[in-house]
Amino acid sequence: MKRFSSLFxxxxxxxxxxxxxxxxxxxxxxxxxxxxxxxxxxxNYYRTRARGGVGLMIPxxxxxxxxxxxPSTMSIYDNSYIPDWxxxxxxxxxxxxxxxIQLMHMGMLFLYSGxxxxxxxxxxxxxxxxxxxxxxxxxxxxxxxxxxxxxxxEAARRVKETGADAVELHACHGCxxxxxxxxxxxxxxxxxxxxxxxxxxxxxxxxERMREKVGAEFPILIRMNADDDxxxxxxxxxxxxxxxxxxxxxxxxxxxxxxLEFWSTLSIPSYPFPEGPMVSLAEKLRKRxxxxxxxxxxxxxxxxxxxIREGKADFVAMGRPLLADPELPNKLREGRLEEVRRCIYCxxxxxxxxxxxxxxxxxxxNPFLSRxxxxxxxxxxxxxKVMVVGGGLAGMETAIYLAERGHQVSLYEREPELGGxxxxxxATPGKKDYATLTDYLRRSLDKHGVAVTLGTEVTKEKxxxxxxxxxxxxxxxxxxxxxxxxxxxxxxxxxxxVIEGKVEAKGRVVVVGGRFVGMExxxxxxxxxxxxxxxxxxxxxxxxxxxxxxxxxxxxxxxVELNVPLYLNATVLEITDKAVVISLGNEIFLLPADMxxxxxxxxxxxxxxxxxxxxxxxxxxxxxxxxxxxxxxxxYQAAKLAARI
Numbered sequence: 001m002k003r004f005s006s007l008f009x010x011x012x013x014x015x016x017x018x019x020x021x022x023x024x025x026x027x028x029x030x031x032x033x034x035x036x037x038x039x040x041x042x043x044n045y046y047r048t049r050a051r052g053g054v055g056l057m058i059p060x061x062x063x064x065x066x067x068x069x070x071p072s073t074m075s076i077y078d079n080s081y082i083p084d085w086x087x088x089x090x091x092x093x094x095x096x097x098x099x100x101i102q103l104m105h106m107g108m109l110f111l112y113s114g115x116x117x118x119x120x121x122x123x124x125x126x127x128x129x130x131x132x133x134x135x136x137x138x139x140x141x142x143x144x145x146x147x148x149x150x151x152x153x154e155a156a157r158r159v160k161e162t163g164a165d166a167v168e169l170h171a172c173h174g175c176x177x178x179x180x181x182x183x184x185x186x187x188x189x190x191x192x193x194x195x196x197x198x199x200x201x202x203x204x205x206x207x208e209r210m211r212e213k214v215g216a217e218f219p220i221l222i223r224m225n226a227d228d229d230x231x232x233x234x235x236x237x238x239x240x241x242x243x244x245x246x247x248x249x250x251x252x253x254x255x256x257x258x259x260l261e262f263w264s265t266l267s268i269p270s271y272p273f274p275e276g277p278m279v280s281l282a283e284k285l286r287k288r289x290x291x292x293x294x295x296x297x298x299x300x301x302x303x304x305x306x307x308i309r310e311g312k313a314d315f316v317a318m319g320r321p322l323l324a325d326p327e328l329p330n331k332l333r334e335g336r337l338e339e340v341r342r343c344i345y346c347x348x349x350x351x352x353x354x355x356x357x358x359x360x361x362x363x364x365x366n367p368f369l370s371r372x373x374x375x376x377x378x379x380x381x382x383x384x385k386v387m388v389v390g391g392g393l394a395g396m397e398t399a400i401y402l403a404e405r406g407h408q409v410s411l412y413e414r415e416p417e418l419g420g421x422x423x424x425x426x427a428t429p430g431k432k433d434y435a436t437l438t439d440y441l442r443r444s445l446d447k448h449g450v451a452v453t454l455g456t457e458v459t460k461e462k463x464x465x466x467x468x469x470x471x472x473x474x475x476x477x478x479x480x481x482x483x484x485x486x487x488x489x490x491x492x493x494x495x496x497x498v499i500e501g502k503v504e505a506k507g508r509v510v511v512v513g514g515r516f517v518g519m520e521x522x523x524x525x526x527x528x529x530x531x532x533x534x535x536x537x538x539x540x541x542x543x544x545x546x547x548x549x550x551x552x553x554x555x556x557x558x559x560v561e562l563n564v565p566l567y568l569n570a571t572v573l574e575i576t577d578k579a580v581v582i583s584l585g586n587e588i589f590l591l592p593a594d595m596x597x598x599x600x601x602x603x604x605x606x607x608x609x610x611x612x613x614x615x616x617x618x619x620x621x622x623x624x625x626x627x628x629x630x631x632x633x634x635x636y637q638a639a640k641l642a643a644r645i
Contacts, residue, residue, distance in 0.1 A: 014219035014252030030360035050095035053329030100166035107176025166219035226281035229264035364631035367639035390474030392420025394623025401642030403448035477602035477624035486575030507594025518599035
């Protein structure tokens with residue numbers, strides 16, 4: 001614990017005493033039933049993280065008005081919801097953790113969700129030219145505003161009646177309250193628009209009315225933007241003024257965030273961001289107010305300790321790291337840092353899992369996210385001798401989980417090191433955190449006694465010689481090429497070769513492929529000063545499994561900022577010695593190219609699995625050798641398979 005002693009100092013928010021400085025912030029889950037009622041899956045999710053030792057838990061938001069409903073999201077706009085929230089609060093309290101319930105009206109966040117229920121409108125402070133499309137909008141009157149003030153106040157009263165320990169007002173990212181605070185979304189000319197004081201009038205009124213309902217002793221927190229991360233939006237200087245106003249209105253703590261979710265990607269910073277991009281904002285705000293300040297956003301355990309020790313914030317909110325490892329606080333407190341399953345900030349938890357059995361959300365490093373009741377595994381009735389072929393993510397994870405169940409497991413990898421294609425991902429600029437997953441899996445293989453053999457090509461003959469009861473084939477995938485003239489020329493290379501440093505990009509470079517690898521590579525080369533353009537046969541990020549949109553938007557924005565020429569919906573017809581011939585809009589163009597780098601996807605390598613059919617009692621395939629997929633799907637499939645064997 002000494003290494004993280006600052007994190008485990010007791011803290012205080014108003015009258016609320018907390019036993020450490022770690023907070024689980026509110027994150028959407030879609031674990032409620034379609035009508036917004038609590039489910040056993042939702043309770044298991046929060047119980048597991050409460051038992052993990054976090055000081056304060058802020059569950060998914062509670063929607064305060066009927067016109068802010070979302071399917072499978074909990075509400076609190078009438079008293080009928082109190083018993084459900086009480087069940088959740090009691091479940092968290094039983095684990096010894098305090099609970100704060102966050103109140104929100106979606107407002108313009110419907111633009112981020114992409115969903116507006118039938119008969120509802122998107123409530124906005126003012127109409128703006130960029131509010132386009134066929135979505136219904138409604139500009140709030142002052143009568144509407146008065147009604148919402150009461151909605152929030154009554155919701156706060158209900159929060160107190162649930163037995164929760166505090167209430168938080170969501171006022172950031174473009175929600176209804178946050179959109180009033182920002183000059184880029186609020187262009188009103190009445191008492192709720194214009195000056196900083198006027199734009200802060202709505203949250204100030206809500207806080208004051210909430211205080212009347214909950215009394216002087218019940219803690220009120222507010223989560224607000226310190227930077228909208230867009231031209232014309234809130235800046236830190238305005239945020240400092242707003243924070244002072246809200247402090248005087250009666251808030252007991254300020255949670256610092258940033259970004260408008262329908263424009264910026266700062267609100268949930270993914271792997272291309274540096275660590276802790278909003279810590280400096282929290283530090284500046286802490287110097288302005290006397291109430292505790294909470295920092296958030298891509299904060300590792302080591303950074304969290306520094307933030308508290310150096311006085312940059314009073315508390316640290318860690319969201320995705322607690323999805324990756326619910327036991328994170330306990331492990332840090334007990335000095336078990338090497339056992340932490342670290343978040344890699346890939347943001348796969350923000351997109352729907354491709355396997356319908358996986359649940360609403362998945363995690364690349366934690367296959368039990370949203371499936372907490374499925375772990376720990378049930379021991380195998382009959383232990384078997386299992387041979388796992390392939391030491392990438394799928395092979396390593398399947399081997400670990402099989403060993404956990406009590407099987408005798410051996411793993412074979414033809415390369416001299418474990419990791420497979422994941423090692424290439426780790427070598428991509430901006431993805432250094434990805435290597436923490438392979439490190440964790442290597443340690444877990446040792447911990448569970450899996451016999452690992454490296455540098456060995458497994459053949460059908462090798463399998464027959466070993467005589468396993470079960471073979472799990474996890475031989476991965478190989479890069480696809482292009483079926484056009486010139487595609488096998490020496491100056492045409494695979495993206496993996498460049499990323500691994502086997503080939504140096506020289507001269508004028510054309511990257512073919514517009515998904516993550518192609519985008520990342522084009523950015524990397526451009527930042528090195530290379531002359532690079534990108535060609536893709538579909539739109540950017542299209543043609544395949546839907547990409548996580550915040551990471552995608554972060555990369556796409558970078559391509560635009562770097563002025564990388566993008567040739568979208570273009571077909572490569574031929575590659576010559578000095579050019580790539582493309583078809584674009586029924587016209588033919590030649591793109592000068594001294595090197596062509598292919599990032600056009602992968603194809604499964606399942607040759608061994610086919611050869612073993614009928615020769616071994618049980619043969620299974622897992623991971624990319626079934627079909628190329630992302631790491632979250634791999635983790636889930638590995639756990640699912642291990643539970644069957």
